[in-house]
Amino acid sequence: MQQATHLETPSWGQELRATLALAWPLAAANLLQMLTYAVDVIFIARLGEQELAGSALAVSLFGLVLWALTGLTGAVAPLIAEAVGARAPALRPVRRSVRMALWLAVIAGIGGMGLCLMLDPIMRLSGQQTGIIALANQYNNVIIYSMVPMLLAGVLRNFVSALGRPIFATAITGLGIFVNAAANYVFIFGKFGAPEMGLSGAAVATIITGFFTLGAYVVAIRMDRRLHRYHVFGRLWSPDWARFKQIIQIGTPIALTITAEAGIFGTAAFLMGRFGSAELAGHTVALQLAALAFQVPFGVGQAAAIRVGYHYGARDALAAGRAGWVAIAIGAGFMALTASAMILAPRALLRIYVDPDAAANAMLVSFALQYLALAAIFQLADGVQAVAAGALRGLQDTRIPMWIAIFSYWVPGIGMSVGLGFFTPLEGTGVWIGLATGLFFAAVGLIWRWNRREVLGLTRGRAAP
Numbered sequence: 298m299q300q301a302t303h304l305e306t307p308s309w310g311q312e313l314r315a316t317l318a319l320a321w322p323l324a325a326a327n328l329l330q331m332l333t334y335a336v337d338v339i340f341i342a343r344l345g346e347q348e349l350a351g352s353a354l355a356v357s358l359f360g361l362v363l364w365a366l367t368g369l370t371g372a373v374a375p376l377i378a379e380a381v382g383a384r385a386p387a388l389r390p391v392r393r394s395v396r397m398a399l400w401l402a403v404i405a406g407i408g409g410m411g412l413c414l415m416l417d418p419i420m421r422l423s424g425q426q427t428g429i430i431a432l433a434n435q436y437n438n439v440i441i442y443s444m445v446p447m448l449l450a451g452v453l454r455n456f457v458s459a460l461g462r463p464i465f466a467t468a469i470t471g472l473g474i475f476v477n478a479a480a481n482y483v484f485i486f487g488k489f490g491a492p493e494m495g496l497s498g499a500a501v502a503t504i505i506t507g508f509f510t511l512g513a514y515v516v517a518i519r520m521d522r523r524l525h526r527y528h529v530f531g532r533l534w535s536p537d538w539a540r541f542k543q544i545i546q547i548g549t550p551i552a553l554t555i556t557a558e559a560g561i562f563g564t565a566a567f568l569m570g571r572f573g574s575a576e577l578a579g580h581t582v583a584l585q586l587a588a589l590a591f592q593v594p595f596g597v598g599q600a601a602a603i604r605v606g607y608h609y610g611a612r613d614a615l616a617a618g619r620a621g622w623v624a625i626a627i628g629a630g631f632m633a634l635t636a637s638a639m640i641l642a643p644r645a646l647l648r649i650y651v652d653p654d655a656a657a658n659a660m661l662v663s664f665a666l667q668y669l670a671l672a673a674i675f676q677l678a679d680g681v682q683a684v685a686a687g688a689l690r691g692l693q694d695t696r697i698p699m700w701i702a703i704f705s706y707w708v709p710g711i712g713m714s715v716g717l718g719f720f721t722p723l724e725g726t727g728v729w730i731g732l733a734t735g736l737f738f739a740a741v742g743l744i745w746r747w748n749r750r751e752v753l754g755l756t757r758g759r760a761a762p
């Protein structure tokens with residue numbers, strides 16, 4: 298992948314090609330990761346409803362903590378990109394950034410395991426059934442050991458992607474699906490001489506997949522000549538506290554933003570549950586479709602952080618601006634397509650998860666169709682805000698975007714969801730209007746900040762060729 302130099306600013310076409318080359322493998326890896334989670338659900342569902350419910354409760358907390366901490370350690374990506382853009386190949390600063398991110402992954406992962414052990418009191422306070430609590434604890438007490446290897450693998454994924462090898466993320470995630478499926482089969486049902494572990498076996502499969510993914514990245518880095526010359530596994534014991542602090546300063550707002558966004562969707566589920574099971578089921582299916590489509594702009598946002606970071610390091614503000622706007626256009630264009638599909642062919646999309654023609658699903662489908670119409674608006678706003686946030690991360694600007702996101706999600710967003718959902722006849726539709734409103738506010742606020750980046754002093758270097 299060609300990167301900006303100090304002498305030549307990439308044209309719009311060159312930037313478009315470079316961003317697409319970086320974004321599509323990352324988006325594909327995100328989609329494959331969702332498929333990995335789907336494999337877990339398929340196997341656990343064969344154990345019964347109670348086991349599936351218990352695992353869902355455990356994953357709701359484990360997934361949130363893992364996602365937030367991945368955002369924290371993921372701050373290494375713009376730092377790597379800045380170093381490469383400033384003085385390629387920048388062996389020493391890249392190596393030190395990766396080393397400190399690996400340290401942070403271990404430390405934060407251990408802390409995250411402690412947070413996940415709060416699941417039991419959370420379930421009891423929320424009035425969950427005793428049997429489901431026991432199953433959730435059984436699953437949670439094993440799966441937490443996958444957190445550290447997953448976070449370490451996430452750091453290495455950022456390293457290979459920022460160094461122009463994003464296809465490794467796609468390939469390794471794809472291979473992980475097969476490892477996860479095989480491990481689920483062996484340890485849940487006790488095949489090939491392994492003990493029959495039931496729900497705990499599914500958690501063991503997640504641990505095995507986490508270590509496989511980590512090992513695959515290590516092997517890929519050691520075998521690739523371009524990546525190996527950085528020697529990111531050398532002198533792992535040697536600290537660089539300034540770099541460690543920098544990663545925390547950039548990454549903490551990212552982690553808090555992720556927590557805030559995940560929180561509104563969790564809150565929305567609880568709000569929908571107050572209206573009835575059909576409304577909640579319809580909401581869940583519609584949201585799953587939205588989440589599936591979101592993986593593409595999420596990958597584009599990851600690419601934007603890297604591309605903008607290259608130019609930020611090269612002190613080329615014009616190129617950084619082009620990289621950000623190109624990524625935003627790609628994200629918005631893709632979401633326009635998915636929004637159109639939600640409006641023009643909603644029943645076809647619903648078939649991914651349910652049979653829309655089955656009489657038993659009539660109420661669910663009726664509500665899901667209502668919510669999908671709003672999801673079209675939801676998609677556009679969510680895609681734009683995700684990519685704009687990624688572009689700003691490339692400028693290492695995360696604190697103010699965090700406050701923009703938190704305000705947008707929790708004041709106009711949840712405020713309108715509660716107001717329209719419970720104080721008007723709209724109910725579930727009102728909740729979705731609130732979600733779309735919150736994401737719209739976030740998109741406008743982040744685009745405004747990106748557009749004002751030079752006035753606000755976020756860029757550096759030449760702004761014109």
